[in-house]
Amino acid sequence: MTLVRWNNWQQMNSLHRQMNRLFDDMLVPSTLIERNLPRVPAAELQETEDAIHLKLELPGIEAKDLDVQVTQNAVSIKGERKSETKTEEKGRTVTEFHYGKFQRVIPLPAHIQNTNVTAEYKDGILNLTLPKSEQEKNKVVKVNLETPAA
Incomplete structure (x- = not known):
């Protein structure tokens, strides 16, 4: 055994x-x-002194199928994929449909002015420019360098 x-x-x-x-x-x-097929859109976030630039990859999705909402702290993207492929060989047609909803919430590293957001959607790429709030631009934090008493 x-x-x-x-x-x-x-x-x-x-x-x-x-x-x-x-x-x-x-x-x-x-x-x-x-x-x-990705479950959620790929995102690229870049922060500058004045704004946050968010780039999302949304191939094959029309602008009317997207819902983009922006708060001071996050960006929410909802959409629906509708994909169709059609092949014809030897007099036979094969069609496939792919549907699916997705949602992604991207937290932002700084507060923004969500009333001044600009967006551009072209060739499946969504570019959002999210201007920082004046508080964030002028924010200075004092660092305490005192050593604690032992």
Whole structure:
């Protein structure tokens, strides 16, 4: 008889992976993941002295299918993908449709003036310019360099 050491952490890791797959499939069907369609749009955030520039990659989505909301602290993007591929070979037509809603909330590193946001959407790229609030531009923090008493 051979004794095998039971590793409960291995069982927990296996359960964790299975739960992640379950929730991933609930949010986005695995067929869409296999086709390399991103679940949420890729984002690039750049901060300058006067503004925050946010660039989002939204290929194949029309502007009318997007809902962009901006607060002083975050940007929320909601949308719906409607993708269709059509192939014809040897007199046979094959059409595939891919639909799916997505939402992403991007926290901002500074407070902004959400009433002065400008947006440009071209070729599946959304560029947002988020001007910083005057408080953030002039914000100076004094650092206390005193050593604590021992």
